[in-house]
Amino acid sequence: MSETTNILVVGIGGQGVMTATEILAEAAIALGHDVKKTEVAGMAQRGGVVSSHLRFGPRVLSPQITPGTADLLLGFEAAEGMRWRHMLRPAGLALMNTGRLVPPVVDLGLCDYPEDPVASVRAAGTRVYAFDASAIAKELGDSRLGNTVMLGAISDHLPFSAEVLEHCILKRFAAKKPALVELNRRAFAAGREAAGQAAQAEKSEEGVAAVAA
Amino acid sequence: MTAAAIKAFRPAPAQSRLLMSGNEAVSRAVWESGVRVAAAYPGTPATEMLEVVSTYPDIYSEWSVNEKVSLEVAFGAAMAGSRSFCAMKHVGMNVASDALMTMTLTGVAGGLVIAIADDVGLSSSQNEQDSRYWGRFAHVPVLEPSDSQEAYEFTLAAFELSERFQVPVILRLTTRICHVKGLVTVGERSERAAAGFKKEVARWVMVPGAAGRRLPLMYERERKLRAESEVSALNVVESGSDRRVGFVTSGPAYMHVRESFPDAPVLKLGFSFPVPFEKVRTFAALCDQLVVVEEVEPLIETELKAQGIAVSGKDILPQSGELSPNVLKPVVARLLGEPVPETGKTLPMPVFPRPPTMCVACPHLGVYYTLAQLRNVTISGDIGCYTLGFGHPWNALDACISMGASMGMALGLDKGRGESDKDKKIVAVIGDSTFLHMGMQGLLDIVYNRGNVTVLLLDNRAVGMTGGQNNPGNGRDIHDNEAPRVDFATLVKALGVREERVHVVDPYELPTLFKTLREETKIPEPSVIITNQPCVLIKDYHKLKPFTVIDDKCTGCGNCVDIGCPAIHVTRRDKVTKASGREVDLSFVRIETAACTGCGLCVQPCAPDAIVHADTLTSVINFAKKD
Numbered sequence: 001m002s003e004t005t006n007i008l009v010v011g012i013g014g015q016g017v018m019t020a021t022e023i024l025a026e027a028a029i030a031l032g033h034d035v036k037k038t039e040v041a042g043m044a045q046r047g048g049v050v051s052s053h054l055r056f057g058p059r060v061l062s063p064q065i066t067p068g069t070a071d072l073l074l075g076f077e078a079a080e081g082m083r084w085r086h087m088l089r090p091a092g093l094a095l096m097n098t099g100r101l102v103p104p105v106v107d108l109g110l111c112d113y114p115e116d117p118v119a120s121v122r123a124a125g126t127r128v129y130a131f132d133a134s135a136i137a138k139e140l141g142d143s144r145l146g147n148t149v150m151l152g153a154i155s156d157h158l159p160f161s162a163e164v165l166e167h168c169i170l171k172r173f174a175a176k177k178p179a180l181v182e183l184n185r186r187a188f189a190a191g192r193e194a195a196g197q198a199a200q201a202e203k204s205e206e207g208v209a210a211v212a213a
Numbered sequence: 214m215t216a217a218a219i220k221a222f223r224p225a226p227a228q229s230r231l232l233m234s235g236n237e238a239v240s241r242a243v244w245e246s247g248v249r250v251a252a253a254y255p256g257t258p259a260t261e262m263l264e265v266v267s268t269y270p271d272i273y274s275e276w277s278v279n280e281k282v283s284l285e286v287a288f289g290a291a292m293a294g295s296r297s298f299c300a301m302k303h304v305g306m307n308v309a310s311d312a313l314m315t316m317t318l319t320g321v322a323g324g325l326v327i328a329i330a331d332d333v334g335l336s337s338s339q340n341e342q343d344s345r346y347w348g349r350f351a352h353v354p355v356l357e358p359s360d361s362q363e364a365y366e367f368t369l370a371a372f373e374l375s376e377r378f379q380v381p382v383i384l385r386l387t388t389r390i391c392h393v394k395g396l397v398t399v400g401e402r403s404e405r406a407a408a409g410f411k412k413e414v415a416r417w418v419m420v421p422g423a424a425g426r427r428l429p430l431m432y433e434r435e436r437k438l439r440a441e442s443e444v445s446a447l448n449v450v451e452s453g454s455d456r457r458v459g460f461v462t463s464g465p466a467y468m469h470v471r472e473s474f475p476d477a478p479v480l481k482l483g484f485s486f487p488v489p490f491e492k493v494r495t496f497a498a499l500c501d502q503l504v505v506v507e508e509v510e511p512l513i514e515t516e517l518k519a520q521g522i523a524v525s526g527k528d529i530l531p532q533s534g535e536l537s538p539n540v541l542k543p544v545v546a547r548l549l550g551e552p553v554p555e556t557g558k559t560l561p562m563p564v565f566p567r568p569p570t571m572c573v574a575c576p577h578l579g580v581y582y583t584l585a586q587l588r589n590v591t592i593s594g595d596i597g598c599y600t601l602g603f604g605h606p607w608n609a610l611d612a613c614i615s616m617g618a619s620m621g622m623a624l625g626l627d628k629g630r631g632e633s634d635k636d637k638k639i640v641a642v643i644g645d646s647t648f649l650h651m652g653m654q655g656l657l658d659i660v661y662n663r664g665n666v667t668v669l670l671l672d673n674r675a676v677g678m679t680g681g682q683n684n685p686g687n688g689r690d691i692h693d694n695e696a697p698r699v700d701f702a703t704l705v706k707a708l709g710v711r712e713e714r715v716h717v718v719d720p721y722e723l724p725t726l727f728k729t730l731r732e733e734t735k736i737p738e739p740s741v742i743i744t745n746q747p748c749v750l751i752k753d754y755h756k757l758k759p760f761t762v763i764d765d766k767c768t769g770c771g772n773c774v775d776i777g778c779p780a781i782h783v784t785r786r787d788k789v790t791k792a793s794g795r796e797v798d799l800s801f802v803r804i805e806t807a808a809c810t811g812c813g814l815c816v817q818p819c820a821p822d823a824i825v826h827a828d829t830l831t832s833v834i835n836f837a838k839k840d
Contacts, residue, residue, distance in 0.1 A: 022232075034395075034396060035394075036393060040336060047779055049567045061469075062473075062538055063389060064389075068559055080564075103565065103567045104777065107783040107800075
């Protein structure tokens with residue numbers, strides 16, 4: 001990674017994208033980085049697209065990530081991960097929730113939901129670790145845990161340790177909703193494990209491909 | 214921001230280094246500057262400034278009914294010798310400018326800073342405007358921060374400048390200042406007592422003679438401000454090693470320039486109006502050529518050209534929208550005859566659009582479902598969540614330009630109707646807060662001039678689109694304390710709408726809503742239908758038991774889909790050919806029960822009664838299992 005780390009977090013309004021980015025920002029600040037965070041979230045509260053840019057390093061100037069320079073793409077929704085793939089640099093990594101949120105334009109039959117967003121992103125040449133964060137959150141008992149699951153998933157791919165990020169999340173909950181600390185600890189661990197398994201699967205596939213070649 | 218989050222906020226101690234949005238940074242500086250009065254009308258991307266200011270102690274804060282009133286309140290406080298603050302989105306100044314254009318003649322006693330937030334790139338606005346024009350138009354200085362730290366520092370500087378030159382100062386922000394978070398080191402608050410109002414008729418009463426005597430003073434002040442801009446520490450020269458192109462830039466564009474061309478000389482204009490021409494000339498001598506990089510209009514560029522300083526600008530850069538490194542780099546490469554960089558050439562993958570939608574159970578859903586059933590109607594719309602009614606599945610809004618315009622446009626559509634529109638019904642749709650902002654006058658005009666317009670006044674007790682702020686229609690002030698509440702029915706009657714033509718309707722009762730609307734549109738005189746259910750995002754809204762679909766009973770009629778509720782999803786499509794030979798599309802549905810709040814709108818048009826309360830269905834299943 002270059003001097004500045006570029007992370008793009010995407011999803012739709014109400015999924016906790018902006019909060020997740022804010023926690024990533026707090027972790028970077030705790031480690032002494034300069035940080036800028038910006039959103040394109042016009043009317044996000046109304047179910048629109050949200051893309052949150054986080055840049056950190058010794059000194060950050062422009063708050064926006066230039067297309068083709070993101071190190072990490074954290075997709076909270078399958079099609080949204082696909083929508084923003086072009087923001088990644090060629091060797092960048094996409095961490096994608098396979099969970100889907102179908103918009104009214106699809107329900108009304110005006111547009112189609114992509115058949116397999118993860119496969120499409122892969123076919124375009126991007127490294128993807130995909131997992132069903134929505135299902136993991138639901139299993140833990142609350143779909144609102146989705147953003148902690150996603151943060152767990154990205155935690156082993158940051159230029160700092162997963163524990164720093166986990167600490168920032170739990171500190172937040174300890175201050176605001178102490179009853180939820182334990183649940184979020186589990187959500188974080190589950191996300192971390194899911195991304196780890198996806199990485200393993202991806203690597204073994206690569207291995208098979210290499211042998212076949 | 215939720216009310217709970219606001220109340221939990223306490224000023225952080227001086228020297229704290231905080232992650233702040235530009236709006237939060239401005240608000241902190243407003244508090245530190247000893248401001249005593251702050252006023253605004255909500256509007257993206259400016260809204261959070263007053264929200265945050267209102268959480269600081271020792272400041273009188275208010276949601277005003279519109280931007281003009283907010284500026285007049287702030288000006289009044291400045292006349293009284295208090296430091297005062299006013300914030301608005303770019304289009305707000307169109308409304309407030311009548312006040313601005315004369316307060317520039319009187320000047321101010323206490324410092325007055327007006328933060329104007331331009332929605333460059335139109336993330337949530339009806340147009341894109343460059344508020345720096347107001348500086349030129351009103352002969353007042355303009356400061357342009359380029360990040361949160363500067364938003365904080367420039368606000369402090371703006372109050373000093375305002376008091377020193379007795380002039381209102383415009384703090385020009387853009388979405389990329391307001392909503393970008395960065396680190397800010399904050400300082401101490403200093404108390405400032407109000408100097409008290411000094412009666413001075415020749416200054417505060419702007420009749421022609423007095424105003425004429427103030428004009429030369431205004432121009433003299435502008436000359437002094439230009440001299441100040443020449444020496445201001447807010448205008449910075451950064452000499453670079455690669456002098457082939459030098460950049461004159463302001464606001465967030467500076468960050469993009471600095472990032473894109475780390476070795477180039479840059480003149481950063483933080484105090485961007487009046488432009489310091491001599492400083493630019495000296496800078497120009499350092500560089501082979503100059504490029505002006507500014508958002509949006511070529512204002513600095515045009516003025517430099519008029520001074521005979523050779524610059525490039527909008528002749529090579531885009532005329533609208535946000536600038537960014539991937540916009541700047543290729544342009545400058547072409548200017549220098551260098552190969553254009555390859556970064557960012559990958560095209561986005563095609564994915565369906567995801568336009569903003571109305572919320573699950575939004576009270577506007579019933580209104581637009583009903584409007585969509587009306588035939589031979591032209592619907593004049595307004596600014597708010599309900600503007601979304603123009604889209605699918607309703608397609609029930611035909612025009613929208615500016616706050617309150619639904620009223621006047623409707624009257625014009627009525628009076629100017631062509632032969633083809635002879636029997637058209639004219640409906641105007643406006644929200645509670647927009648009506649109070651600028652719609653009342655339009656309704657009075659409809660009544661006074663005997664227009665044939667049916668007005669739908671959607672009272673959801675909140676400024677919904679900007680996050681549910683309070684207003685005079687919901688009986689709560691900016692601190693969420695009880696406040697006098699306007700009675701819309703009484704108000705419209707007082708404006709002259711006849712009592713029989715005023716109806717208050719529950720927008721979840723579709724048959725009543727449809728009947729009232731159909732009857733009122735038939736009567737050729739002004740009528741007002743007020744809907745009375747709250748925005749689902751505010752505390753007045755109470756969830757009810759959620760619904761679900763009995764799969765076996767769903768016939769795929771798709772009536773519920775036409776409501777447009779985002780909790781209703783189509784699970785399967787089909788086509789059938791009726792006995793008449795007509796082909797009909799079928800949409801079988803499910804309800805996302807976790808999202809459903811039980812408003813019951815979709816239950817009403819469901820032909821086969823397939824939509825039932827989720828708990829009813831569960832108990833039936835449990836009962837069946839017991840058997």
